[in-house]
Each structure stands twice: as C-alpha cells, then as structure tokens.
Amino acid sequence: MGRPRGFDEVAVVQAAAELFGSRTYDGISIDELVTHLGVHRNSLYKTFGSKRGLYMAALRWSLDHKIAPLVDHIRDARALTEVSPEVLNAPSVRPALDLLLLAAVERAPVDAEVADLLAQVFTGFDQAAEAAIRSNSSHEPQTHLAFAVTAALLGLHLRARSGAAEASVKQARTALVDQLTPQA
Template sequence: MGRPRGFDEAEVVRSAAGLFAGRVYDGVSVDDLVTHLGVHRNSLYKTFGSKRGLYLAALRWYVEHEIGVLAASLRRVRDFEEATRLVSDAGAGLDFLLLAAAERAPVDDEVAVEVNRALDVIDEAVGTFTAVPQATAALLGVRLRAKAGADRAGASPGSSPTR
C-alpha cells in the first residue's frame, strides 16, 4: 500500500496557476515549482507526470475558476465601457490567459484548446451586452495595455524598461 499524499492537490494546482500567471512557462523551472509549492519533486512527477502536466492542470483550473468568475461578472455589465473598467480592475486575473495564448497555445495543442475554451466563455459573456465580434479581443487588449503601463511605471517617456 502506498503512502498517502502529503499535499492538497487542488491547492497545489491553484498555487501553480498563480506562479504561471506571473511568468512565462519557460520562466518557471521545476525547482521554482518545488520551492513555491512546497511539494517534493518526486511527488510532483508522480501526481502530474511533468511540469507540462501541472501547467495543463493549472490552466484548466484557471479557466474554470478565474475566467468563470470574470465571465459571471461580465454577464452583469450593461455596456462596453463598464466591461472595460471591470477588465482593468481584474488586473492580473487575465495574465495567465494572455501568457498561455501568446507563448504556449501556438506550440501546444492542448494549451490551445484551453485558451480557446476560455475565449469562448468570455465571448459568451460579452455577447450579453454587445454584438461586436471583436469585443473580447478589445477587452483583452485593455489588460495588455494596462500591464505594459504597469511594467513601465516610473520609466520616462521614450526610455526602455530596465530588466
């Protein structure tokens, strides 16, 4: 009989989603996951199979929970201006989707499926107050612009951000 799991799998997946939302997939090492999640490397591999397996579990959790909550809020707005404020206020809540769409979806079919599922959920919610087909793209662009502005906070016009 095997030893009982020493960690809460749902909590690990949720925490991993937060880590992946802050950095690109290739910017998160297995060592980062072990340190951040407090789970032994062998346990991670036994439970999720690989870093990619954990990433997919985290992305699925994120689409179900974070995007689901955002969509529920979007269904309650009356117009695009209110939706723009809501998305701006959502802040980092959209970052995992944006990173997954830009970095992993073009090279990983399973990630592309999850990204498209998230976009479909947002499209459906946005469709409650507008018939404009590009509305989801415009709302995601609001977050991208806000993120770019936040990353450049304190930079003078025309200067490049320091890394």
Template sequence: MARTREFDTEAAVSRAMELFWACGYEATSVRDLTQHLGIGQGSLYAAFGDKDGLYRAALEHYRTTLAAAALRDLAEGADARSAVRALLVERIRIAVGQDGQGCLAVNAACERLPEDPSIRRIVRDMQDASRDALAEVLRVAAERGEIEARHDPDTLAAFLVTFLNGLLVSSKITPNRRDLEPLVEVALGALG
C-alpha cells in the same frame, strides 16, 4: 504497494497558478515549483505528469475560478453598459494590480502560442466562454433597448474580447489604470 498522495492537489494547482502567473511558464523551473508547492519532484510528476501538465491544470484552475467569477459578475450586472464597463475595468485593475502580471490567459497565449496546441485550446475555450457570455448580455440589452442593435451581438462580443486582449497586453507595457481606463469608454462607444 503504491504510496498515497500526501498533498492537496487542488491547493498545489492554485499555488502553481500563482507562480506561473508571477513568473511565466518559461521562467518557472520544476525546482521553483517543487519549492513553492513544498512537494518533491516525484510527487509533482506523479500527480501532473510534468511541468506542462501542471501548467495546463493551473490554466484550467484560472478558468474555473477567476475567469468564471468575471463571467458571473457580467451576467449579474445591472444594465449591459455598466456590466461591460465593470468587467473591463476590473480586468484592468487585476492586470496592473499584481506588479503588472497581466492576465494569466493572455500571458499564456503570448508566451506559449502558436507552438502549444493544448494551451491554444484552453485559452480559446476561455475566450469563447467570454464571447458567448458577452453576446448573451448584449442580445438581451438590444432587446430591452439599452443598446443600439446596429451590430450583431456575436460580432460585438468578439470585438470586446479582442479589445480586452489588446488592453491586457497593453497593461504589460503601461501598467497604469489612469492611462488604460479611458480606453474602455472608447470601446463602449461600439455599444451605441
């Protein structure tokens, strides 16, 4: 008879996300995970298959919680320029505020790509969702006359996602908000 799982997998994924975010995939061992999660190695393998499975689950958790919250905040923002500024500044705050941990998705891309196609899909899905949300905000803003319609909203949104990725990588090198936040104003210049 199979044993029933004796731990909360959602809580375990959330805690694993924190550990992977703090240490990275390579520097996090299965032993680190079992100790941090307070579960046995057999339970980890039974629930997630292996370390890779738990890492993918952690990235999915990041996507559905923190990344999704940022997109909701963007959609609920007042005017487009303020909403985009708030999104970018908040991402900087998070990236430099946790001992320079950066963004889990960008960290995953830098550490696991191009070798891991499953991580590529997860990170690409997050970026596509960000691009699509930004494009919709920019499309509506152009229709309202809040921003100039000199650029295609999809292209402008792709630029902002690319800028954000670069900014988040830069936050690993220079984890200082005062140095990074003025760059947001330069990027906002693309809105016209």
C-alpha cells in the same frame, strides 16, 4: 499501501497558476516549481506527471475558477456599462488574466490542447460580450463587435500589465464602453 499525500493539491495548483501567470512556461524550471510550491519533486511528478501536467492543471483551474466567473459577470450584465471595472481589475482576477494571455501567446501556438482550451474561453468571452451588447442595442447579431470588445478588454489588461498607468487604462475602458452605449 502508499504514504498519504503530504500537500494540498488544490493549493499547489492555485500557487502554480499564479506562478505560471507571472512568467513564461519555459522561464520556470522544475526546481523553481518545487521551491515555490513547497512540494517534493517526486510528489510533483507522481501527482501531475510532468511540468506540463501541472501547467495544464493550473491553467484549467484558473479558467474554471477565475475566468469563467468573469465571463459569467459579463454575460449577466444587461449592458456593457454594468460590467464593473473593479471586476475586470480585481486582484483575484489579474493573475488569471495574466495566465490566459501568456498561454495565448506562448503555449497555444505550440500546444494544441492549450489552443483548444483557449479557443473555448475566447468564444465564451465573445458570446458574453455579444449578450451584453445585444441587450443595449438591436437584436441583430453583434458577433464581430463582440470579438473586438473582447480583444480590446484583454488588450487593456495587457497594457496595464506592461506598465500603463492605471488611470489611463480605466479611462480607456470607460471610453470603450461609452462608445458602445447608445445615446438616449
């Protein structure tokens, strides 16, 4: 009979998601993971199989527990104006969006499983944006506009991450929503 696991797997996955969202996958060594997560190297390998196994667990957790509720919030809005900027910029969501964007530019081009996961997430974002747009306009499909809105919202997050002033990002987000809202 093996020893019981001496760490909280969910807490380790959450901490790994934040770490992977702060730096590139290749920029984080196993030694850094072990130190940052407080997990013995053998335990890490036994539980997750590899650095990639931990990364995939962290990415899935982040997508399921942080990004999916954000997508649901957008989908449930009766209009884009109801998509709260505070939700898009919440401290609990920012690391998940960081991980999403890093995964998109770094891992998806070289890892088909990551690319497939992100394709599903981006499709969910697009469908949620389309639902919010449709509720405030004609019933015609707004697929291309929704794609552009998703790209713009994620791009604004990227701009904020790269040092743009928070006020500028907020004003740009408001301007985007205002342009998509029919005038009464």
